[in-house]
Amino acid sequence: MKITKFGGSSLANAKQIKKVFAIVKADPDRKVVVVSAPGKRFSADTKITDNLIKLAEQVRDGQDTDHLLAAIEERYMDIIAELGLDQTIKVQIEENLKKMVASSYSSYDQLLNTFKASGEDNNAQLVAAYFNQNGLPSKYISPEKAGLYVSAQNGHTHVLPEAYTNLEKLCHVQERIIFPGFFGISKEKHRVTFSRGGSDITGAILAKGLKADLYENFTDVDAIFAANPQIVAQPQKINHLTYQEMRELSYAGFSVLHHEALRPAIMANVPIRVKNTNKPELSGTLISKTRATNDYHITGIASSRGFMSISIAKYLMNEEIGFVAKALKIMSEHGLSVEHVPTGIDEISLILRADQFKSAADEESLLQELQQRLQADKVYHEKELALLMIVGEGMVSTVGTAAKAMTALAAAGINLKMIDQGSSEISMLFGIDAADEKRAITSLYETFFKANK
Ligand SMILES: Nc1ncnc2c1ncn2[C@@H]1O[C@H](COP(=O)(O)OP(=O)(O)O)[C@@H](O)[C@H]1O
Ligand SMILES: N[C@@H](CC(=O)OP(=O)(O)O)C(=O)O
Numbered sequence: 001m002k003i004t005k006f007g008g009s010s011l012a013n014a015k016q017i018k019k020v021f022a023i024v025k026a027d028p029d030r031k032v033v034v035v036s037a038p039g040k041r042f043s044a045d046t047k048i049t050d051n052l053i054k055l056a057e058q059v060r061d062g063q064d065t066d067h068l069l070a071a072i073e074e075r076y077m078d079i080i081a082e083l084g085l086d087q088t089i090k091v092q093i094e095e096n097l098k099k100m101v102a103s104s105y106s107s108y109d110q111l112l113n114t115f116k117a118s119g120e121d122n123n124a125q126l127v128a129a130y131f132n133q134n135g136l137p138s139k140y141i142s143p144e145k146a147g148l149y150v151s152a153q154n155g156h157t158h159v160l161p162e163a164y165t166n167l168e169k170l171c172h173v174q175e176r177i178i179f180p181g182f183f184g185i186s187k188e189k190h191r192v193t194f195s196r197g198g199s200d201i202t203g204a205i206l207a208k209g210l211k212a213d214l215y216e217n218f219t220d221v222d223a224i225f226a227a228n229p230q231i232v233a234q235p236q237k238i239n240h241l242t243y244q245e246m247r248e249l250s251y252a253g254f255s256v257l258h259h260e261a262l263r264p265a266i267m268a269n270v271p272i273r274v275k276n277t278n279k280p281e282l283s284g285t286l287i288s289k290t291r292a293t294n295d296y297h298i299t300g301i302a303s304s305r306g307f308m309s310i311s312i313a314k315y316l317m318n319e320e321i322g323f324v325a326k327a328l329k330i331m332s333e334h335g336l337s338v339e340h341v342p343t344g345i346d347e348i349s350l351i352l353r354a355d356q357f358k359s360a361a362d363e364e365s366l367l368q369e370l371q372q373r374l375q376a377d378k379v380y381h382e383k384e385l386a387l388l389m390i391v392g393e394g395m396v397s398t399v400g401t402a403a404k405a406m407t408a409l410a411a412a413g414i415n416l417k418m419i420d421q422g423s424s425e426i427s428m429l430f431g432i433d434a435a436d437e438k439r440a441i442t443s444l445y446e447t448f449f450k451a452n453k
């Protein structure tokens with residue numbers, strides 16, 4: 001049995017939904033179909049999820065919502081009309097949207113989560129209606145009905161273990177299941193979304209819960225490539241990579257698969273295959289526990305912007321027991337997540353995502369607090385950083401990867417601000433100025449993927 005997830009680009013209009021139908025119908029093993037909300041139809045288009053977020057903000061700020069609500073409704077209505085669906089689903093989605101806007105919510109957070117979740121929820125109902133009307137018996141099942149329980153802590157949504165037991169019961173459903181991605185329900189029965197791109201996580205949770213043989217993730221590219229195709233033109237395709245490699249690469253910027261989708265798949269050892277909805281005959285990319293490492297030792301090069309570093313300098317820091325712990329405690333008191341901590345003898349740097357600060361004043365006051373409480377000689381920050389990551393299981397047994405990478409970066413005139421090797425030895429991280437990202441990735445790609453050809 002397969003769990004088959006389709007991303008927003010695969011469901012952006014009626015033409016795409018017809019392709020999705022053909023793909024599902026072609027394989028009786030495609031029992032559970034996870035859908036995203038309609039995504040972009042062309043590059044300047046807006047995803048329904050982004051419009052729902054704007055709509056929630058308008059409601060919060062007491063602005064007029066008529067125009068945006070009509071635009072959201074129109075996206076669904078255009079698809080319904082073009083697919084020739086009957087009135088029932090049209091009325092159902094209109095009513096769902098009306099009810100969503102008219103309901104009262106105990107907090108803005110609850111309102112926002114409900115609005116965001118409606119994008120996938122209405123689309124799942126639409127897709128189920130289309131499948132049924134075209135002779136493929138299908139059933140829309142919501143996270144409420146299935147018991148996909150989640151909890152939200154510090155703005156982070158996690159699946160609860162009992163969700164897996166609940167989801168197992170879906171095995172008995174005879175029809176194809178059409179399941180909305182991106183959200184679960186809290187114990188208080190409120191809808192809670194995962195982070196952006198989170199329908200990938202729903203697919204992985206269902207794959208574990210239903211003990212699927214394969215998790216198929218359909219998107220708009222032929223495969224996962226060795227570098228982001230938005231940065232490197234026509235990068236090399238990756239045929240096979242391990243869960244661990246993908247986890248590192250997706251965390252570091254390969255947005256094609258959400259990095260949190262790896263954990264459920266790893267726990268249940270369900271392989272993932274990423275495929276193109278527009279060319280389903282292609283084999284795409286397989287992600288599984290192991291792969292043969294002799295064909296290539298570097299699998300991919302990823303990058304991500306939006307980081308900053310806070311550096312703390314103090315003479316004899318290395319002799320002060322618990323110094324790093326104290327610094328991290330201050331960060332956690334402010335609810336700040338620190339992603340990397342490169343250290344020297346008299347200096348440490350805290351690398352974190354910059355969007356965690358609400359204002360420049362918050363940043364300044366944190367720097368002062370760190371200086372005072374740690375009695376540091378100097379505390380300073382650097383913004384607009386990008387992190388580059390080179391990933392490959394083969395790095396463990398290959399000497400000279402760091403030298404090769406640094407030579408490539410030096411040749412491109414890139415100033416390195418940080419270097420860190422993952423303790424698993426399958427990844428290497430470099431901090432650079434965000435403005436140098438494209439040049440750095442291009443140079444690394446040329447060195448590792450083109451030089452030997
Ligand atoms: N290394 C990579 N390989 C393939 N695609 C990548 C990579 N890095 C980033 N991407 C981007 O991921 C996109 C697909 O992910 P996403 O936009 O979430 O699709 P979906 O709409 O299917 O959820 C691709 O269009 C591509 O631009
Ligand atoms: N629609 C949500 C969830 C998602 O996974 O979407 P997509 O499959 O289009 O990345 C988002 O835009 O974040």
